[in-house]
Amino acid sequence: MLEQGFVSAAAIAASVLFILSLGGLSNQEKAKRAVWYGIVGMALAVFFTAFGPGIGGYWRLIPMMLIGAGIGAYVAGKVEMTEMPQLVAALHSFVGLAAVFVAWSADLERRRVMAARAAEASLDQFSAFAALVATKAPDELMFLQVEVVLGIFIGAVTFTGSVIAFGKLAGKVDGKPKQLPGGHMLNAGAAALSLLLAIMYLNGAGFWTLLVIAALAFFIGYHLIMGIGGADMPVGVSMLNSYSGWAAAAIGFTLSNDLLIVTVRWWALPVRFSLTLCVRR
Numbered sequence: 001m002l003e004q005g006f007v008s009a010a011a012i013a014a015s016v017l018f019i020l021s022l023g024g025l026s027n028q029e030k031a032k033r034a035v036w037y038g039i040v041g042m043a044l045a046v047f048f049t050a051f052g053p054g055i056g057g058y059w060r061l062i063p064m065m066l067i068g069a070g071i072g073a074y075v076a077g078k079v080e081m082t083e084m085p086q087l088v089a090a091l092h093s094f095v096g097l098a099a100v101f102v103a104w105s106a107d108l109e110r111r112r113v114m115a116a117r118a119a120e121a122s123l124d125q126f127s128a129f130a131a132l133v134a135t136k137a138p139d140e141l142m143f144l145q146v147e148v149v150l151g152i153f154i155g156a157v158t159f160t161g162s163v164i165a166f167g168k169l170a171g172k173v174d175g176k177p178k179q180l181p182g183g184h185m186l187n188a189g190a191a192a193l194s195l196l197l198a199i200m201y202l203n204g205a206g207f208w209t210l211l212v213i214a215a216l217a218f219f220i221g222y223h224l225i226m227g228i229g230g231a232d233m234p235v236g237v238s239m240l241n242s243y244s245g246w247a248a249a250a251i252g253f254t255l256s257n258d259l260l261i262v263t264v265r266w267w268a269l270p271v272r273f274s275l276t277l278c279v280r281r
Contacts, residue, residue, distance in 0.1 A: 002051050010048035011259040017041030045259050054128040089166040089237050092244045096158030096221075099247035100214055103151035106254050107210060109133055110144060132256060142202070147254040149198045152210055155247040156217030157224070162240050164225040168233055175230025179223060187223055190216040 017037045024034025050061060079087050109130045116123060116134075123134040136144065167173030180186055194216045201209040228236045252260025 002048060002053070004053050007048045007052040008258060010044050011257070014041040014045040014048075014259055017044070049257075049259075054131060056128065083170075085234070085237060086166050086169045089162045089169060089240065092237070092240045093159045093162035093166065095244040096155040096162060096247055099151045099155030099251050100159065102251050103148045103155065103254065104210060104214075105129075106133075106144070106151075106251075107148050107207060110141065110148075111207070114141075129255065144254060145202055147250050148210070149201060149213065151247055151250040151254060152214050153194055153198075153217045154243055154250060156214045157221035158240055158243040158247055160218045160221035161225040161236070161243070162221075164222055165233060165236050165240060168225075168228075168230050169237075173226075175233075177227050177229045179227045183227070187220050190220050194220075 018041045021034045021038035021041065024030040024037060027034075046065070049055075050058075050065070055061075075087070106129065110133050113123070113126060113130055113133045116125070123131075126134050133141070133144070164173060168175050182189075194213045197205075197209045197213050197216075201213075225236055225240075248260050252258070
């Protein structure tokens, strides 16, 4: 089990490698080296996170890591360079769905800790993320709840939006822009209802509010990208790239993970790129 100091140092090193990787991809001559920067950075991030303080259940964790690595290697070997936009869109969906699941889990752990406090039970029984939650003051727990809502909403929009983007780029979904009657007013209504549910959640409503927020956000992501034509899909993918960064950053604050918080720097680039494309059109 590694100490927190080693994990924090690894997060800084991985962040630097990710930034070098992103910068190097803009130059064809440096692209191969930049890819290796990204590979090493991700390897550091995974290793030091998996063996950090309070982490257990390796009998489940390690097999899942191996399965994920195997799937990644298989997919990478099958995908042609011309299919890279579809792959990027698909990977964005994984980031969004992971943010939703982590946020749900974080709230369940928060509720478990709050129940123990209400029963005046010992908080020493908790480990990993629950132990971190047990040390938080009431105002910090409120911030945690805000982060959970943001992670679920943005992650859910990213997931379904990315799935539709993948389908349109791969020709599995009709590339013509389509929306339900009401158009973007439906999206605005779903967003307003999500805000109302978020306020209810922050004022003590049950876990069901997070489930409904996720369902509404799933609809927004689907309906938003269905309204974009296939020719404009590069703008949509770039936008979803920024959304996945937002979702990961929100979960980074939730988990107090420095490496995920650094993704705030990553989404700034696709945001600027999306705005540039929109202006030029």
